[in-house]
Amino acid sequence: MGCVQSKPGGRADAYRADDEAASKPAGAAAAAAAAKPATKASEGLSVSPEQPDIVAQLLRGSAGSGPAVPPPQPASPKKDGPSAVVKDGVAHLDARETDLKYFSGAPLCANDSDRCDALCSLNIDMMTSEPRFDFITKLMTSIFRCPVAMVVFIDNRFSYLNVPVALVVFIDNRHSYIKSGQGMAQIVPTDRRLSFCTWTLVPLKPEMLVVEDSLEDGRFAENPFVVNEPHIRFYAGAPLVSSRGHRLGSLCVVDYKPRKFDAESCNLLCNFATMVVRDVERQHEEDLQRRQSMQLSRENTQLMRAIDACSDGVVLVDVTYPKWPVMFSNEGWSTLTGMEKLASGSGRMFWDLFSCPGMSQQGHPWEVYKGAVSRGEAFSLDLIKHGGSGRHLFTVTFRPANDKLDEGMPNITIPALQGKEEDLETAQYYFCTIRRPAQHSGEPPLPPNQFPTKSAPFEDVRLGPLLGKGSFGAVYYGTWNGAQVAVKVIEHRSSTDEYRATDEALEAMLGLKMMHPNIVRTFKYATKERQQSLHSSNGMRSRSLEDSLSLSPSALSSSRRMMETWIVLELCNRGSLQEAIDKGSFRTKRSIYDGAPDLMRIIRTAIEIAGAMAYLHSMDILHSDLNGNNILLVSNTGIDDRPFSAKVSDFGLSRIHIGTGAVATETYGTVTHMPPELLSEGRLSKAADVYSFGVLLWELYTGQRPWAGLRHVQVIAHKMRSTTKLEFPPAVPAAYRDLADRCMATDDRARPPFSEALNVLLDLKDAVQSGAVKIEPFPVYRSYEPDKAAGKPRAIPDGCDGIRENPAAQAEANGAAVVTGVARC
Numbered sequence: 001m002g003c004v005q006s007k008p009g010g011r012a013d014a015y016r017a018d019d020e021a022a023s024k025p026a027g028a029a030a031a032a033a034a035a036k037p038a039t040k041a042s043e044g045l046s047v048s049p050e051q052p053d054i055v056a057q058l059l060r061g062s063a064g065s066g067p068a069v070p071p072p073q074p075a076s077p078k079k080d081g082p083s084a085v086v087k088d089g090v091a092h093l094d095a096r097e098t099d100l101k102y103f104s105g106a107p108l109c110a111n112d113s114d115r116c117d118a119l120c121s122l123n124i125d126m127m128t129s130e131p132r133f134d135f136i137t138k139l140m141t142s143i144f145r146c147p148v149a150m151v152v153f154i155d156n157r158f159s160y161l162n163v164p165v166a167l168v169v170f171i172d173n174r175h176s177y178i179k180s181g182q183g184m185a186q187i188v189p190t191d192r193r194l195s196f197c198t199w200t201l202v203p204l205k206p207e208m209l210v211v212e213d214s215l216e217d218g219r220f221a222e223n224p225f226v227v228n229e230p231h232i233r234f235y236a237g238a239p240l241v242s243s244r245g246h247r248l249g250s251l252c253v254v255d256y257k258p259r260k261f262d263a264e265s266c267n268l269l270c271n272f273a274t275m276v277v278r279d280v281e282r283q284h285e286e287d288l289q290r291r292q293s294m295q296l297s298r299e300n301t302q303l304m305r306a307i308d309a310c311s312d313g314v315v316l317v318d319v320t321y322p323k324w325p326v327m328f329s330n331e332g333w334s335t336l337t338g339m340e341k342l343a344s345g346s347g348r349m350f351w352d353l354f355s356c357p358g359m360s361q362q363g364h365p366w367e368v369y370k371g372a373v374s375r376g377e378a379f380s381l382d383l384i385k386h387g388g389s390g391r392h393l394f395t396v397t398f399r400p401a402n403d404k405l406d407e408g409m410p411n412i413t414i415p416a417l418q419g420k421e422e423d424l425e426t427a428q429y430y431f432c433t434i435r436r437p438a439q440h441s442g443e444p445p446l447p448p449n450q451f452p453t454k455s456a457p458f459e460d461v462r463l464g465p466l467l468g469k470g471s472f473g474a475v476y477y478g479t480w481n482g483a484q485v486a487v488k489v490i491e492h493r494s495s496t497d498e499y500r501a502t503d504e505a506l507e508a509m510l511g512l513k514m515m516h517p518n519i520v521r522t523f524k525y526a527t528k529e530r531q532q533s534l535h536s537s538n539g540m541r542s543r544s545l546e547d548s549l550s551l552s553p554s555a556l557s558s559s560r561r562m563m564e565t566w567i568v569l570e571l572c573n574r575g576s577l578q579e580a581i582d583k584g585s586f587r588t589k590r591s592i593y594d595g596a597p598d599l600m601r602i603i604r605t606a607i608e609i610a611g612a613m614a615y616l617h618s619m620d621i622l623h624s625d626l627n628g629n630n631i632l633l634v635s636n637t638g639i640d641d642r643p644f645s646a647k648v649s650d651f652g653l654s655r656i657h658i659g660t661g662a663v664a665t666e667t668y669g670t671v672t673h674m675p676p677e678l679l680s681e682g683r684l685s686k687a688a689d690v691y692s693f694g695v696l697l698w699e700l701y702t703g704q705r706p707w708a709g710l711r712h713v714q715v716i717a718h719k720m721r722s723t724t725k726l727e728f729p730p731a732v733p734a735a736y737r738d739l740a741d742r743c744m745a746t747d748d749r750a751r752p753p754f755s756e757a758l759n760v761l762l763d764l765k766d767a768v769q770s771g772a773v774k775i776e777p778f779p780v781y782r783s784y785e786p787d788k789a790a791g792k793p794r795a796i797p798d799g800c801d802g803i804r805e806n807p808a809a810q811a812e813a814n815g816a817a818v819v820t821g822v823a824r825c
């Protein structure tokens with residue numbers, strides 16, 4: 001069923017709201033919006049519960065919808081009037097021809113920003129045409145026998161029209177929005193002043209907007225889409241009212257000839273509108289649930305990794321079934337018992353693997369302990385393992401999975417099992433912690449209800465769950481004298497005297513002497529001989545500490561002992577800068593499509609990083625791997641209005657800078673942030689850190705990943721050719737762009753020292769604060785590549801092997817400076 005009927009003269013649809021009433025106060029315009037509802041509803045009309053007022057308003061006409069205003073004045077058509085134009089894929093008023101005073105469109109309703117927030121919170125991808133809406137609009141064109149039906153969402157700047165293809169041809173005469181899929185609607189963001197639909201937001205209460213003949217209605221008679229192509233004459237729109245009462249947009253039908261719209265049709269349109277909103281809300285709810293369950297599964301994985309890292313054997317059992325099926329076992333379990341690793345679904349029962357000496361007279365252990373389990377009690381038993389050679393005695397501690405680890409520690413249980421009080425009372429899962437009994441190992445027995453923790457090299461440091469793993473080792477949450485800390489655990493071989501790093505070098509590398517508010521503090525470290533591999537058993541090959549100290553591998557004798565170093569660090573509780581950039585934390589939040597960079601937040605964060613780096617360089621320490629993952633965030637203690645402040649971390653690759661020259665290194669940081677001289681010659685200097693900082697400035701401002709979509713080899717090739725650079729969007733403040741460009745200069749001598757970068761940023765902060773620098777919004781869904789002709793996103797193809805095939809390389813071949821910011825959504 002076609003959704004567009006061709007009209008003589010190429011009629012099509014697009015909107016422009018032009019109105020004399022628009023220059024009136026909002027309330028007046030609100031009444032104007034309702035002043036021409038031509039529908040006369042009949043008695044017995046059914047009203048959808050979610051939109052009770054709509055038809056009632058129709059029955060009453062416009063009375064009560066807002067302050068009284070003069071009825072709209074009919075206006076005569078202007079054949080040579082202004083027109084809507086499409087710029088960069090957005091339908092705008094043509095300001096050259098139009099006196100904007102007369103085309104300001106519907107006035108903003110009082111709660112428009114709440115309304116926009118509500119729309120934003122639903123995470124609707126307004127730029128994507130949805131087949132489910134196509135189905136409804138096609139149904140509507142057939143039921144109402146009109147050429148066009150649309151679902152339109154309206155944010156604070158645009159109406160997102162899902163326009164049938166034939167109309168897209170009209171709206172954008174360059175045809176750049178026509179994709180394959182004939183008959184499918186395409187989305188055209190349209191200046192909200194042009195939109196008929198924005199008038200459905202104006203009345204105080206939701207009501208239908210029916211324009212039987214636009215030439216007879218003062219709000220629309222001079223609208224460019226009435227006066228010119230596509231000559232809209234009829235419009236009927238029902239607001240899309242969310243279950244919380246916010247109007248998100250409208251569902252509308254349009255015709256090119258005047259027509260009547262009876263009460264039954266209004267009712268039907270309202271019901272369709274309700275269907276659309278419920279569908280959107282249901283989809284949102286499902287997305288939320290999906291995200292939550294992904295989060296839960298991530299947390300579960302993290303927990304399992306943390307449990308895996310325990311040197312004691314841990315088994316998770318389901319105590320609601322006889323014999324207690326095993327759900328999970330860790331590496332320590334296999335090491336201690338010699339049994340295979342078990343997972344949920346393996347069908348193995350705990351009480352088939354062990355027996356309890358002396359309990360047979362009392363009954364099955366799972367029955368004997370039923371009471372204790374139902375009360376969620378912890379208990380310990382000496383058990384004999386079945387199978388294998390000989391009898392092995394183990395002490396096993398049983399603890400409810402939703403029990404607390406100990407004072408000051410977070411709840412290290414399965415997240416899915418946490419939470420409800422009633423769950424605590426009827427615990428289903430138990431952790432069984434297996435240790436050899438005291439008489440075998442010489443260790444004191446494990447007190448009941450205590451989760452095993454690693455023995456600490458420091459008496460006063462306790463390890464909690466795993467926070468993450470890096471190439472040098474694992475980082476755990478921990479407590480130290482009651483304070484929350486992060487503990488980095490690194491495995492390495494003991495140093496020979498010949499290659500022993502000096503205390504001074506080690507301390508510098510660990511950042512022990514650094515005291516700066518924007519550098520992650522290292523409180524202390526200690527080394528002990530390692531009892532058992534923490535990571536290698538997980539298949540993870542740890543990079544050793546002496547690798548980072550550039551000790552010769554040949555010097556590492558296999559006879560040397562394996563050591564474990566614990567480094568106690570300041571805890572950074574707000575994740576990494578990279579995560580914050582990816583989440584859009586450096587953009588003003590309205591919607592992802594029209595937000596602007598939050599310049600103040602960006603500059604303040606950049607100042608913190610530049611300050612920390614200036615401090616490091618003043619101590620002749622190079623970072624050498626400065627990137628968003630190595631800058632951690634902590635909750636802001638009120639120094640400004642950001643929720644976080646930044647701290648430079650991870651001196652794993654740091655080198656002591658000797659003299660003024662550069663340090664040769666074979667250790668690499670992150671390719672995207674490395675300067676050309678480091679890539680080509682392995683030459684590391686203070687200027688290399690400055691280059692990485694320049695890339696960070698670009699990321700902070702654009703919110704994008706540098707060189708996204710390119711392979712490492714392609715990134716390196718681009719950098720080596722040095723005609724290629726990261727380009728900023730046009731609206732960036734010049735001082736900011738110049739600083740970033742200087743930092744990323746190919747010639748390392750042209751890069752400013754951090755002290756200078758810091759001063760530039762401080763000046764810029766003052767300029768922004770005083771209003772001297774304006775912040776321009778720019779959409780993030782578009783690439784900033786110089787191919788402006790197409791006016792649409794151009795993604796660099798992934799998986800393209802040859803650099804020549806890359807559009808960036810082609811642009812470069814044409815002499816253009818190439819930009820690599822690629823659409824994130």
Ligand SMILES: Nc1ncnc2c1ncn2[C@@H]1O[C@H](COP(=O)(O)OP(=O)(O)OP(=O)(O)O)[C@@H](O)[C@H]1O
Nearest residue numbers: 467468469470471472473475486569570571572650
């Ligand atoms: N002080 C800290 N506070 C909170 N979390 C931390 C801290 N230090 C590190 N982490 C977390 O631990 C993870 C591992 O950190 P680590 O420094 O070992 O490696 P990385 O920086 O991710 O990788 P690489 O060592 O390869 O550069 C990090 O991703 C981070 O999430």
